[in-house]
Structure formats: structure tokens, C-alpha cells
Amino acid sequence: MALLDVQHLTQFFGGLRAVSDFNIQLEQGEIVGLIGTNGAGKTTVFNVITQNIVGRKTYQITQAGIARTFQNIRLFSKSSVIDNIKIAYHFRMSYGNTDAFLHTRKYWQGEQLVDDYAIDLLRLFHLEGHAEDVSGSLPYGAQRRLEIARALATKPKLLILDEPAAGMNPAEADELMEMIHWLRDKFDLTILLIEHQMRVVMGVCERIKVMDFGETICEGVPEYIRNDPRVCEAYLGKGA
């Protein structure tokens, strides 16, 4: 039984077929990459999975266990680092509106619980020293880590990373690759990622799907993808 099973996904934007007949099965514990040139439809696939499953709202999809990060980081930039984590915990919060207005015992218990949880999570990402800082003021790499930590605070089964290595130098990208493996093992996750840096994709993914103009052109282990003529053609053009 696959963790996520997408079949015959097609998305139109007006007359443009952005994605056509996309299929993917993710097994528990896999790290799968989705690559392709600009405009190939990767982000559209992501958005459909995380925002557009028929009959479900975005927040319900997250509550069901699919969490994501964004290509251009979207933190709650005016809130503190620890509040970013606590916000992701909100839908699990044990107290309701009345407790919030009256600051009942239940409120204090809930706050204590979420504070402990959030600081523990921050510690894992080496962000505990910044807990009270405004998240928008963090350095870029730390913001990336915080966004991943925030996604994990929703306790997902499937983590979807949209270009996690964007804007990273090789050293930072190496760290990221290590972190992705560590995340999978530590949090018992399945990970799907879009990435442009081939070194990262080839280094971290166990299985890769290649898209071009909305079509899936190739799928397999990194070694296979690397040597596939269709992939070379998509990236470099015919006759290259």
C-alpha cells in the first residue's frame, strides 16, 4: 500500500496543459526527487498535491499529514522563531476559544506543553538560541531550517520540499543533503523534493522523476536518469 498514490493528474491553466497524466506512488520512507527544466510543471504538481486535492481545503491536507516548504521562504516573518513553530502546532492545541479568552488552567497547561515541544524541536535544528528573535531577521540558511522545522511541527507523514537548496552554496547544500537523510530517519518521513541543483538531487534521492512540458519523460534511480538520452535532450536540447 503506497503512502501517496497520484494517478492521471492533469492540470490546465486556461488553454495551457501545465501537467498531463502525471502518476506517482510514494512508499513509506522513500526520498523521491522531481526534476525538470523551468516551466516543466514541477511546482504545479506540488501545488495540486498540497492545495488542490478535490474536496479538501489546504489546511485539511496539512492536518491529514502532508506538510510542505516553499520555494521562496514564507515564514511568519514578524513573529518570533518559536512562535513560528507554535503556530504549526495550533490545530493540535488542546484548548479552545473560551480558554483563550479566560486564560484558564487548560490554557496554561497547553501553553507549557507547546512551549516544551517547540523548544525541543528548535534544539534539533540548532535554532534554540534564536527562539525569541524575530524570524524575519534570521540569516538565510537558518530561515530555511526554520521553515523545515515548522513543517515538521505539523507532524507530517509526507514532507514536500520545494527547492530546498535554492540559493545555497556547495557547503550549505552538502549540509542540507545530510539533513534530508537525517530527517527521514529521525521523523520517520517520506520525502518528495523538487530541486534544480543536480548534485543535491543525485546525492539524496533514491528515485527520480523527470518532467518536461508537463509530461513525465523518465523515471528511475539516479544512475539511470543520469545516462538517459531523453533527459539530456530535455535539459540541453537535441543534438547536444
Place this chain on the structure above:
Amino acid sequence: MTFLRTHRTLATVIAFVLAYVIIKVLSILPLNNGDPLLNAYYIQLIMLAGINIVMTVSLGMVNGFTGQFSIGHAGFMAVGAYTSAMITTVWLHTSTANPWVGYPVFIVAILAGGLLAAAAGYLVGAPSLRLKGDYLAIVTLSANELIRTVIRVTEVLGGPRGLGGIPKFTTLEIVFVFAVVSVVLMRNYLFSSHGRSMKAVRDSEIAAESTGINTTRQKVFVFVFSAFFAGVSGGVFAHLLQFIHPDNFSFMKSLEYLIYLYVGGSTSISGAIVGPAIFTLLPELMRGLQKWRLVIYPLILILTMIFRTEGIMGLKEFSFILIPQHQRKEVSA
């Protein structure tokens, strides 16, 4: 002091009681050539300031902390004012003679006014908050004028003549109790998981949705309780002035609250207290300047917005408003 650090409601209450005591003393001690410094007129002004504080803090919940743009807050005030006035004046003929009957009816009346205003808030907010963007501004502006116009043409409510003969229940004490209860409730809500989601919606609605927050529900709930407090403020207001007129609640009135909020600091409860407090009393304090005060007042507004773009308080809060962070146990890594 450690006790005050953990009992934040008490800290806020103490701050308000101190303010009350100072005002009360100044209204009794004959410091001004045998007269008290604060005469009945000033006391009335201070009561209006108190009502304006609750209006502004509740508006700040929607505009400042949830990042929506509501510009018809006076409409909900009108709903509360007329509802409560109808209950005490027309239906129950409550007179002030017997406080044992009067005050319970008054309290029920203002709460009923708040609930009806909340219902109106739901009708306005539920459809328009589902949409992203500036629809709420148009809808609240229209709702404000709609409510005012409906009152104008409704004969039972006094129509264009206004509604008079409302018993005077609102005293300085009532205003203080009302203000402190309202501010504490809204402050508590803001310093909770729900308050954090409000700010998340403001910072990035897309990210808030994708962290599992039902943003529409959160926005509608805040809008509804904001309308509730506006409604109750309207009730307290009506029983202070004893005469209400539809034009008391026009868009210009809503605009006043927006000015109080943004000058005070929209992302700070303290700002929403300081703004109306200063700008309700300021025109009076400038009385000596005579007609020049109409020049000075807007000038002060402009200068404030130039030199303090985020309002007088910015992001800061008075210490009696803040809920301190939890004491964390130090854990060695």
C-alpha cells in the same frame, strides 16, 4: 512582584484602578481655586475616551493583528447602541430610580446589543472574509452606511430625529469596569495559540493555511468578537449620552477609530489604548488655542505618522499588558 508577573489579569486591573483613582481624586480635590481640576464635562470626556479605547482595541484585533481591513466599525456600534437603548427605554421603561432593577436590565441590554452586533458582524464577515484581498473594506464601508440608513428610515428607532430619553446608567465606574474587562479578554485572546494564528494569517495567509490553520474560520471568529465588543461599546455609549442619532455612527465615526488605531499603533494593544486616550482628550486640551486647534490637530496626526510610521507605540506594549514568556527549564544539550 513575582506574584504580579504570573497574575497578569491582576496587573492589568491594577493599572486601570490606578488610573481610576487618580481621575477620581482629581475630580474631588478642590485644586482649581476651590473647584476640582476635573469638572463633570471632563469626566464625561474621559468616559468617552474609555469607550473609544474598547472600540479601538477591538478594531485593532481585526485590522492590526489579523491583517484585514475593516472600515465600518461604527456600524456595529450603532447596532449595539440602538438595541440596548430600545431594551432599556422602550420595552422596559427602566428608570434610574431603582438601581436594583435598573442595572441588571442595563447589563442584559448592553450584552444583547453586543450579541446582535456580533450577528451583524457574522453576516458581513462570513461571506467577505472567505475572499482574499480588499473586499472586506468595501463591504464593511457599505454595511456601515446601510445600517445607518436603515436606522434613519425606521420610525420605531426614532428615524432621522434620533432616539432620546435613554436612562443614564453609564458612570465613570461602569466605563472603567467595562474597559478593563474588555481589554483583558482581548489581550488574553491575543496571547494564546489563537492569537498567534491571527498574526500568522496577517503575515502570510498561504503559509498559515499550509501549517494547518483554518484561516477563514479564524478571520471570521475575530471579526465577530470584534463586532461584539463594538456593540457593547455602543450600548455603554448610548447610556452615557442619553440621546443617539444615526449620524453619530456614520462612516466619519469609523474613520475616527481608524485614526486612533493607526496613530496609536495598530500592532500593539497599548497603542490602541494610547491613541484614543490622547486623541479624544487632545481637542479639549487645545481649547486655549481657539480656532488654531483645527490646524494643530491634523498637524499632530501628520507629524506622528511621519516620525512614527508604526504609530506611537509601534510594536511595544506596556508591561501591564504583556504576558511574559514561560520560565524554561535549562536543558543541557
